[in-house]
Structure formats: C-alpha cells, structure tokens
Amino acid sequence: MEEGRARLESLTAPSGKRPEDGRIVDSQEIARHPVAEKLKAWDSRAIAGLIEFRGEVTVVVLREHLVPVADYLAKEPSLGFTFLSDITVVDRFPLEPRFEVNYQFLSLERKERLRLKVKLVGKEPSMPSLTPLFPTANWHEREIFDLFGIRFEGHPDLKRILMPDDWEGHPLRKDYPTEGFR
Amino acid sequence: MSAPDPNISGSMTVETPTGPAQPMILNMGPQHPSTHGVLRVVLELDGETVLKAESVIGYLHTGIEKSCEAKTYSQAITLTDRIDYLAPLSNNLAYCLAVEKLLNLEIPKRAQYVRVLLTELTRIASHLVWLGTHAIDMGAMSVFLYGFREREEILKIFEYVSGQRMMTSYFRVGGLALEPPPDFLDRVRRLLDVLPGRIDDYEDLLTDNKIWKARMIGVGHLTAADAIALGCSGPLLRASGVNYDIRKMFPYSRYDEFEFNVPTRTEGDCYARYLCRVAEMRESIKIVKQALQKVPAEGPFRADVPGIIPPSREEMKTSIEGLIYHFKIFTEGFAPPPGEVYSAIESPRGELGVFVASDGSAKPYRVHFRTPSFVNLQSLPRLCVGRLLADVVACIGTTDIVLGEVDR
Numbered sequence: 001m002e003e004g005r006a007r008l009e010s011l012t013a014p015s016g017k018r019p020e021d022g023r024i025v026d027s028q029e030i031a032r033h034p035v036a037e038k039l040k041a042w043d044s045r046a047i048a049g050l051i052e053f054r055g056e057v058t059v060v061v062l063r064e065h066l067v068p069v070a071d072y073l074a075k076e077p078s079l080g081f082t083f084l085s086d087i088t089v090v091d092r093f094p095l096e097p098r099f100e101v102n103y104q105f106l107s108l109e110r111k112e113r114l115r116l117k118v119k120l121v122g123k124e125p126s127m128p129s130l131t132p133l134f135p136t137a138n139w140h141e142r143e144i145f146d147l148f149g150i151r152f153e154g155h156p157d158l159k160r161i162l163m164p165d166d167w168e169g170h171p172l173r174k175d176y177p178t179e180g181f182r
Numbered sequence: 183m184s185a186p187d188p189n190i191s192g193s194m195t196v197e198t199p200t201g202p203a204q205p206m207i208l209n210m211g212p213q214h215p216s217t218h219g220v221l222r223v224v225l226e227l228d229g230e231t232v233l234k235a236e237s238v239i240g241y242l243h244t245g246i247e248k249s250c251e252a253k254t255y256s257q258a259i260t261l262t263d264r265i266d267y268l269a270p271l272s273n274n275l276a277y278c279l280a281v282e283k284l285l286n287l288e289i290p291k292r293a294q295y296v297r298v299l300l301t302e303l304t305r306i307a308s309h310l311v312w313l314g315t316h317a318i319d320m321g322a323m324s325v326f327l328y329g330f331r332e333r334e335e336i337l338k339i340f341e342y343v344s345g346q347r348m349m350t351s352y353f354r355v356g357g358l359a360l361e362p363p364p365d366f367l368d369r370v371r372r373l374l375d376v377l378p379g380r381i382d383d384y385e386d387l388l389t390d391n392k393i394w395k396a397r398m399i400g401v402g403h404l405t406a407a408d409a410i411a412l413g414c415s416g417p418l419l420r421a422s423g424v425n426y427d428i429r430k431m432f433p434y435s436r437y438d439e440f441e442f443n444v445p446t447r448t449e450g451d452c453y454a455r456y457l458c459r460v461a462e463m464r465e466s467i468k469i470v471k472q473a474l475q476k477v478p479a480e481g482p483f484r485a486d487v488p489g490i491i492p493p494s495r496e497e498m499k500t501s502i503e504g505l506i507y508h509f510k511i512f513t514e515g516f517a518p519p520p521g522e523v524y525s526a527i528e529s530p531r532g533e534l535g536v537f538v539a540s541d542g543s544a545k546p547y548r549v550h551f552r553t554p555s556f557v558n559l560q561s562l563p564r565l566c567v568g569r570l571l572a573d574v575v576a577c578i579g580t581t582d583i584v585l586g587e588v589d590r
Contacts, residue, residue, distance in 0.1 A: 053521045054283050083410055083426075085526070086552035090539045104524055104535065104552070108410070108424070111431050115524065136413025139560050147247075162240040162589060171248055178252045 033057055035079060035114055042072055051117070058102075058115040066103075066118050067128050073105060073114070074133065081105040081114060084130065087140035089148045093174035098122035099150060103130070126151040147172035205233055210574065212241050218315060219585030223562070223574065230571045235563045239556075242589035250549040254515030255281050255355060258546060263349040265551060266587040268311050271304040271340070272529040274353035277549075279434055280525035280536040281355045284518040285490060292481045293357035294435045299370065299473035300343070300352070301435075301527075302466040306377070307336040308530035309459045313384060316456075316579040320397050325387055332380050335373050342366060356491035357484030367474055374467060374474075381463055388456070398453035402565040402577040405450060412564065413557045416532025417458040418581055422450035428528040439476070440469050455580040490516040515544035524552075531555055531582055555587040 036059055039046045046069050049060030061069050073081035086104040099120040106113050120127065129152040130137040141152040142161040149170035152158055160167065169176055206227045212220040220241035226234035246265060250258040262277040263270040275297055282289065314329030337347040343366055344352035344359065352359050388394045404414070409422040419426055427444040429437040445461030447454035485491050488503070492511050497504035520542040526535035532554030539548040558581050565577040 054286065054523050056523060058522070084413055085533060086524070086535055086537065086550070088537050088548075088550040088552070090522070090548045102522070102524075102537065104537070108426055108431075113432075113524070134413070135411045136557060136560060139556065160240075162243040164240070171245060178248055 035059075035073075035110075035112070038076070038079060039069065039072070042076075043068070046072075056113070056115065058117050060117045060119070063118050063120065063127065066116065067130065067133070069116065070103065070105075070130055071133055079107060080109040081107045083108055084134040084136050084140075085113075087130075087137060087144060089144050089150065089172070091148065091172065091174045093122070096121055099125055099148065101127060101144070101150070120150065124151075125149070126153055128153055129155040131155050146170070149173065203228065208571075212238075215319075218578070218583060221559075221578070221583070221585055221588070223578070225571070225574065227571060232566050232569055232571060232574060235566050235574065237559055237562055239559070239585070239588050242585050244590065246590045247549055247551065250546055252545065254544050255518070255546060256511075256515060258549065259354060260349070260351050262551075263351055264586065265553065265590055266529065266531070266534075266555070266584045267348060268584050269304045269308045269530050270348055270350050271300050271352060272308075272527060272534060273551075274351060275301050275435070276525065276527045276529065276534045276536045276551075277538075278353045278355050279527065280523055280538045281518065281546075283523045283525050284521060284538055284540055285355070285487075285516075287356055287485050287487065287490070289357055289435075289485055290482045291436070291476075292478050293483045293485075295473050295477040296358060296362055296483070297353055297435050298437065298440070299470055299477065300340070302469045302473070303336050303339065303370070305466045305530045306463050307333045309463050310336075312459060312530075312579075312582045313388075313456075316582075317388065317394075319575050319579045320394060322388065322391070322394065325384055328380065328384060328387075332377065339366070339369055339373065342369060354484070356487065357482070361483050364479075367477060370470065370474060374471060377467055378464070381460065381467075385460060389460075395453065397572075397576055398451065398456060398580075399449075400451050400453075401569065401573045402452045402580060403450050404561060404565060408564055409450070409561070412561045414532070414561055415554050416528070416530070416558065416582075417455050417462065418532065418558050418561070420444065420446045421454035421458045423448040428526055428533060432526070434525075434527060440472050442469050452576045452580040455582075459582075517542055517544045526552070529554060531584070531587070532558060551587075551590055553587040553590065555581075555583040555585075556590075559583050559588055 036047060036050055046061060046065055047059055048062050051058040073079050083106040084103065085106050088102050090100045092098055092100065097119040099122065101118045101120060103116040104113065127150055129141055131141060132154060139161060141155055142158060144150050145152060145158055146160040146163050147170055208225045208227055209222060210225055211222040222238040224236045224238060225232055246261050249261055259274060259277060262273040265273050310329040310333045314326035317325035340350050341347045343362055344350040404422050406422045406424050409419045409424060415426065423446060425444055425446050430444055442465045445458050445465065447458055488507050493504040493507050498508040518540045520540055522539045524535055524537045526533050534554055535552030537550040538546055541547040561581065562577060566574045
C-alpha cells in the first residue's frame with residue numbers, strides 16, 4: 001500500500017524535466033531542415049539549437065536574435081512565415097533559465113510550421129516585443145505578461161488582460177499554487 | 183446662457199454647450215445582448231461615429247490552463263468542453279490529437295471517421311447558433327427559432343452517442359469514450375435528409391433580404407493583409423480571400439480522404455463572412471455524407487495500447503491483465519514521453535491550437551489553448567473604427583466569438 005502510494009506520487013508529481021535541451025547542432029543536422037539551413041546561411045549566430053520532436057521543428061534562438069530572426073522569416077520571400085499563430089510560455093521552475101517562450105509561426109506559401117524558442121532567466125524576465133512586426137502578438141504578449149509576469153519591451157499597451165487589474169501575482173507560474181494564495 | 187426654448191413649458195432652461203465637441207465614452211457590455219456573453223467594448227464616439235474601440239475581456243476567465251496542470255491527461259478532457267461551449271467536440275478533438283501526437287498513437291479508422299462526422303455536425307450546430315443570434319442582432323427574429331430547431335436535432339444525436347447534449351467529452355485519447363450505438367448512423371442520415379432544405383430556408387429569409395444586405399454589405403471590411411497580420415483564422419480570414427483551412431493544409435483525422443471545397447470570398451465584409459459560413463455548412467453536409475459511407479459498422483473504436491488506453495469492459499471483467507491496466511489507468515494515469523507538441527484543428531471559428539508540454543509524468547506540465555476567438559477578437563477595432571455605432575453590433579456578430587473561448 002505504502003509502496004503503491006509512493007509510486008503513484010512519483011508518477012504524478014511534476015518533475016519539471018526539460019524534454020531535450022537545445023544543443024548546438026552540426027551543419028549536417030541543420031542541412032536536413034531547409035528552413036534552418038536558410039537561417040544559418042543568413043546569420044550563422046541565429047540558431048542556438050535545434051529540436052525535432054514528432055515531426056515538429058523548433059529552433060532555439062537567443063533573446064537578442066529573436067526580432068531580426070522573426071523579421072527575416074516573415075520578409076524573406078522564399079520562407080514567408082508571415083502568420084504568427086501563437087505565443088506561449090513554459091515555466092521550468094526551479095530550473096534556470098526558467099522560462100521558455102515559444103513562438104509558433106506558419107508559412108502559408110510553404111505550408112509549414114516552425115517554432116522559435118527563447119529561454120529566459122527568472123529574475124525580472126523581459127523580452128523584446130514582436131507587436132510592431134506582428135500586430136497579432138499584442139494580446140498574446142499581454143496574456144503572457146498577465147499570467148507569467150514577463151515584460152515585453154516596446155509593447156504599445158502592456159497591461160493585464162485576463163486577470164483583474166489589481167491582481168497580485170502571475171497565476172500560470174509554477175510557484176503559484178493551483179488553489180491560489182490563501 | 184441661451185434664451186429659454188419657447189416650445190418647452192415650465193421654467194427649465196436649455197444650455198447649448200460651447201467649444202469643440204468632446205468625444206463620448208460609451209461602455210458596450212459586459213451585459214449587452216449583442217456581445218454574445220460578457221464582452222465589454224469601450225467605445226469612443228463622435229456622435230454616432232466610432233473613433234476608438236477597446237475590448238475588455240477576462241470576465242469568464244476560469245484558469246482552465248492552470249487546472250489542466252493539476253489533472254491527468256484524461257481528466258483534462260472534461261475541461262476542454264468548457265472552453266468553447268458551442269463546439270465542445272472540436273475542443274475534445276484538438277486536445278486528444280495533441281496528446282496522441284505526444285504519445286505517437288495510431289487511431290483506428292472507425293474512430294477517426296466518427297470523429298470527422300461528429301466534428302462536422304458540431305460545425306453545423308455552431309454556425310446555426312451564430313446565424314440565429316446574428317440574425318437577432320440584425321433584427322430578424324425567425325431565423326433564430328429555425329436555427330435552434332435544427333441545432334437541437336444535432337444535440338440530440340450528441341446525446342444519443344455520448345449521453346450528453348453539450349459537455350460531451352466523447353473523444354478520448356486513443357479513440358472514443360463509448361462504442362457508437364448501432365442506429366446512430368441512421369439518425370444522422372435522417373437529419374441529413376432535411377438539413378439541406380432547411381439551409382435553403384434560411385437563405386430564402388436572409389440572403390436577398392434588403393435589410394440584411396443593407397446592414398452587412400461593405401460593413402466591417404478587413405483586407406487579406408490585415409487579417410494575416412492580426413492572426414485571424416477561420417471564416418473571418420477566408421472571407422478576406424485567404425485560403426487557409428487546416429483540414430486542407432495539414433489534414434488530420436483522415437480529412438485528406440474527403441472531398442470538399444473551402445468556401446472563400448474576396449469582399450472581406452460582414453456579408454462575405456455570412457456567405458462563407460452558410461457555404462461551409464453545405465460543405466460540412468457533404469463531408470458528413472461521405473463519412474457515413476466510410477464508417478465501418480464493426481471494428482475497434484479505441485487504439486489497443488495496454489497501459490495507455492483503457493481495456494474493453496469485457497476484458498476488464500474477465501482477465502487479470504485487463505483489470506490491472508484498468509485500475510492503473512484510472513488511478514495513476516499514463517505518462518507520455520517528455521516533449522512538446524503543437525497540434526491545430528479547424529474549429530468552427532478558426533485555428534484551434536493546443537500546445538502540450540510533457541515532462542514525463544502523468545499530468546501535463548503545461549497545456550495552452552490557442553483559441554481562435556481570442557485572436558479574432560483583436561481585429562474588432564480594425565473592423566469598426568470610423569463606422570457607425572450600429573455597425574459595431576454587426577462586426578462583433580460576424581467575428582463569431584465565444585467568450586468562454588476568449589477568456590478560457
């Protein structure tokens with residue numbers, strides 16, 4: 001009985017383990033992904049890592065490269081990632097860097113999806129805003145600011161969107177209890 | 183001070199304001215019948231012209247994404263119903279497909295065709311509610327009553343299949359919750375016999391209706407470039423001339439085996455969105471008809487993966503392995519490998535994406551719903567600024583938002 005309960009707890013307790021750390025990949029691996037190859041040819045520092053899982057390609061980029069990379073992906077005619085589907089965050093508390101910001105891009109011409117991932121340390125997290133380039137990012141970034149407490153620099157109107165204005169804390173952070181603070 | 187108005191009796195004096203006209207701030211909602219729930223729009227008006235429109239949302243925020251993290255993968259399905267309460271089966275499907283992608287599961291044919299059949303019925307039901315409520319907003323009462331009559335027939339089919347009219351939770355990871363009842367397909371056939379004629383009826387009432395056209399044509403214009411920049415999807419995007427339908431572009435659940443068209447228009451106004459949705463209902467009927475042909479009468483309705491998919495009732499009662507697996511699945515759940523997936527379907531409102539991150543435990547580490555209503559609602563200022571107050575109602579109506587989905 002005790003053993004069973006311990007096993008149950010170990011299975012259902014969150015481990016916070018990262019699926020696979022973005023690593024610096026060799027040119028051979030990049031060559032298998034045309035988009036990643038193009039990115040690398042454009043700026044050799046653009047790709048900090050590459051993750052492939054279930055046929056989905058995730059390019060890890062550094063925080064300071066996000067805006068130029070997103071701009072390039074959208075403006076380069078042979079890529080055409082003009083549609084920003086979604087922005088979302090995974091909180092890997094207590095690991096550092098704590099936050100992973102995922103940008104889900106779609107190219108209507110190539111019929112292809114691409115995810116950009118930026119890792120962010122937990123102390124006063126802030127990101128450059130994509131709203132000037134992709135107006136759709138506006139509400140996504142407000143939602144992330146509201147629920148994760150990540151600031152977006154250059155956002156035109158960064159304020160809470162789902163929670164009340166006077167709410168304290170950021171509910172989707174992992175150190176925020178599911179039942180709220182009592 | 184001006185002289186008293188001779189037409190008004192009594193001692194009241196009328197003051198005419200001097201100086202430049204000030205814009206008026208008007209709160210539309212959150213309790214307003216045409217905001218379809220609890221949407222609040224803060225409007226800045228010059229007379230009746232809208233200068234600025236700002237949506238204020240969050241009144242229905244229930245923290246579904248946070249709740250998902252505290253439940254096992256199967257338990258979280260019941261929460262997905264409540265996101266978009268007009269298309270619960272689409273939400274079930276989006277979530278199940280994401281978890282199945284995480285698990286790399288193969289789903290039996292029968293389950294996949296039933297899923298297609300039911301989600302297309304969901305699309306029709308959802309569009310019927312949209313049509314009815316939007317017609318009420320525009321001043322036509324009868325379509326609402328007709329639309330709800332047909333929607334009820336569809337909900338009766340859902341109830342017959344899953345036991346629930348609305349919060350069905352019928353799609354489970356690996357297949358379906360229950361075996362579809364034997365004469366369920368006959369019921370769908372009987373519905374399909376009448377449905378095309380009923381859609382003709384709505385079109386007779388609305389499509390060439392002078393008032394309907396006057397309220398919709400040229401109102402709420404959205405260009406293709408704007409729609410893409412704002413991340414719009416679904417009929418809102420297709421009415422602006424962008425042919426993006428996930429069922430065609432990234433087929434899931436064997437949609438590639440079905441023949442159907444994706445209705446698009448180029449006008450990008452409210453009327454075009456109406457025409458798109460009506461045409462979509464007809465296309466959905468086509469898909470359901472093909473699905474009826476394809477669904478095998480016999481065969482498994484759940485994948486056979488011990489330890490992840492629950493065993494059949496008979497197996498659970500007669501074999502010890504079945505009993506163990508049943509017990510384990512319903513107490514501790516199953517643990518997919520660590521990883522992150524994004525899986526999107528074409529819901530009645532557009533791209534419904536589910537992002538699931540697993541850390542190898544039996545509870546999802548993070549679930550995020552990219553809901554089409556949330557993103558589409560961002561386009562509201564673009565649609566209605568510069569137009570009259572009455573057009574705001576038409577614009578909110580044709581973006582087809584569900585506030586449960588906006589706020590989650």
